[in-house]
Amino acid sequence: MFLDIEKEIQFLEERLKYIKDIFAGKKSKDISLLQGKLEDFKENYRQLKPGLAKQRLASLQELFDFLENKLDHQLSPMDKVRIVRHPQRICLKDILENVYDNYTEIGGQDEYSIDPAMLIARAYITRKVGKKIYHQPVMVIGQEKGHGEEFRNGGSVKPWGNAKALQYMKVAEKENIPIHTYVFTPGAYPIEDYPGAAQQIARNLYEMAGITVPIVAVFSEGGSGGAEAIALADYRLMLSHGYYSVISPEGAAAIEGKIRSGQKASPELIEKCAAFLKITADDNRVMGYIDKVIKEPALGARPYHYDFFKLLRQEVIKATDEIVLKVRGVGLLRSFALRKLNNPNIYVNWTLGKKAQKRLLNLRYNKFRQMSQHAYLDGTSWWQKLTGLCSEAGWVIYGLLRYDFFKRNQQRLAHLVDDLKGEVLAVGLRLQHGWERFKQKLPWSKLTPKPDLCELTSLSKWDDQEDKYVYLSPQAKVDRAVSCPNADKDGCLDQWAPDLFGDMAGVCAYCGHHFPMEHEWYLYNVFDLNSIREFNQNIEATNPLDFPGFSHKLLQAKEKTGHKSACLTFEASIQGIKIVVAVLMAKFRGGTVGAAEGEKFIRAIERANLKYRPFLAYVHGTAGIRIQEGTNGVIQMPRCTLAVRRYLDSGGLYIVVYDTNSYAGPVASFLGCSPYQFAIRSSNIGFAGPGVIQETTGLEIPPNYHKAYNALSRGHIQGIWDRRQMRDNLYHALLTMGGDRLYYQ
């Protein structure tokens, strides 16, 4: 008789435990009230008549509902982090069961999968319109946390899991069906085993930038790079109790509090960092990185909230419809068609034609291009803007004439001239041959001039060593000896700094180890003298989240370096080849990328595109995305990758050169997606630093784990260059990779 009641009590106990977990020991009158009432009821219900007991239970349930609603308004950002991490949180399998009408898991099942943290399913949604029933197929891709199943790794996807996701995105593209991605990850599993965490995320982003089917992303837990690997979408939905952030609050607290490994940041600091980073759905909606927030039940959706799944279903259908209707059909009628969205009973076919696909890619590019405009300062005067626009228009006309109209006709002419030249040359050679033979028959023909004997017997000339390097590093002006880090292994002797950093350009004379050099060294010694023309120097990094104390640090960096952001963009030439360059400078906040850097990078690529020039990204060093900018920083990953994709699709040549240390977001997106990446010797390339790997995975990694040679053997980079030969190598690379197509010819 009391079985039903006992079951309900158990359910209420679980609810109470959940509430306690979410508020993590915080004292609240409401929670103690719930506990008191529940315990009271548990003790006394057996003495009551069944009818009365049920009545009391109902009122207790109502009290739970009421107080859950009340507590929902008190949730802090960190409480929301605890919600998404809770094992009771809905996971992708619940969504597949309840949102889609049927599904088949593909690419592995449960623990029998190349990466159980990445779940892929071919699903369909059934829509009944009138008497007709339509099955609309979709590809569902997302991280699976599996209510805390251990083998799921908490939704941390390994590189091969992301590769699997990409494989099925391509399948969806081939089948012309929309992709629904669900982001449930605290971050990617940071290991460099092939294909490499950073490299695979970069590849995913690059491919998603050009996928010709609608992509809808739903965020629950969006942890930085791991989230971006599947989240470059046309429509980005977010669950109201989710978070989307550049770093976990604990990670931010460890950096802010300068916590060393082994120690823990205080809960208060973590709570503060979670609030500062503006990670909640509403914050991200306001900043424009999320299109719509889906309201969850009080204290977050759990698997028994069936109404929520119904809402989620409506929202993903509506989002897909909206994308399709925005790009399909005749332009004028499109706004009319969009009205269909308000009527859920109207069926929209989700397949796209060729033209619609093109519009979809354009729309996707523009969507991300317009993001984070508020997060940087543009100090360019109106006059400069105007002249910029004029010159842009000039370049467009020039480009059309030079590379389109003229090139087409020029090619025809050139072919004709080539043919003629060949004929003339053949005849000429025959004549010359005959003449030579005739000459040899002449009696005085043996008096042929001998090669310059002097040239063969004397030593070659000593180059003027004094002017070898134009720029002298300040490190060369200090009177001290320097030990090579490989001294123990290779027996390198100490070297005097003026020699090492002057004549040797910071390269150990014994083992070839490259000591870090300032980026100015490269500006002076790699590019043609006086060929550098900087642009967009007035774009300035700011503190868009008003992160406490950060404005001051930023100001210090600006004063120290004399630059307004970590990205330096300029036009230059190398042995006469004109190129556009973006440099990430390690000395400005560790070369971190925020909104200003991303914007400068995109504008530089756009300029290269406009002027039909090769584009070089020289990464003097980058520590990753600037965490104090939160999502404003992390959004630069898809933004810049989209720009790279557009540039490469229109025929550009994009070369990346890494130096010193390059890690995290930028490597896992717009840098890592380049087909031609090189590294200066002794540089480190990777996704997460050794400390982070040790802390997140528990793996102890070898000391050479991030060395460029490992990246080379993994296939991430294509070559390792000596610093002193960078100019020649770059010139060579531009010629071999660009060849005839340099300047898009």
Next chain:
Amino acid sequence: MRLNQKINQLLEELRTNPYKEIEVKAPCSGKVKLIQTKTGEVVLGPRGKYKQKPGTLLAYLTRENNQKKICAPQKGRLSFVASLKENEFVQAGALLFKIKNHLSKQEVIKLILKEALSLFRAPEKGKYYFLPAVDKKIKAKGCQSVKVVPGEEIVILNRMKRETYVAYQGPAGVIYVVYFQPGQIVEAGDVLFGVCPERELEAIKEVVLKVQSEWEENGLG
């Protein structure tokens, strides 16, 4: 009995001085600032799976404004610390520290076996098996019943779908100990087995047994 004497002598030496002592010298001339100043202090050697964490910092050596760290190369107790003033100049090769490490049982046995056995190493990487006849004998009576002479084919190397017979090279004797598991991949240069002259077998066994039972280890190992 020469070998036996040699082993006994070695054991005697180890008994009187059961330590491995390492000298830490100045790698180059310069001014030394000692960080560890007391003898008897316990220091740690390089740690971590890949020995990536350096040992305990012993001193700083500064030459031409270049400060270098001198770290302990192995764990043990400091048995000697040079008496130097703060920032005293020393020549290259000057003795700065001595670190004493008590030898463990395994280390002593290893030293003795190194002295007593001739080791047969894997010529290349692959899986190794004893010849079937030898294998049978080992399984029935133990490896010390197998006699080997130079030039005798003793193991089979299995690699990349081909099998090669490998002949034993070294002094004749009996196999004292086998270091590999049949069917397991062995790196080139790893020891496959150790051989000792037949008449020394009993003596070596005795010594090892003695060490096993009598050798005392201190906390430092």
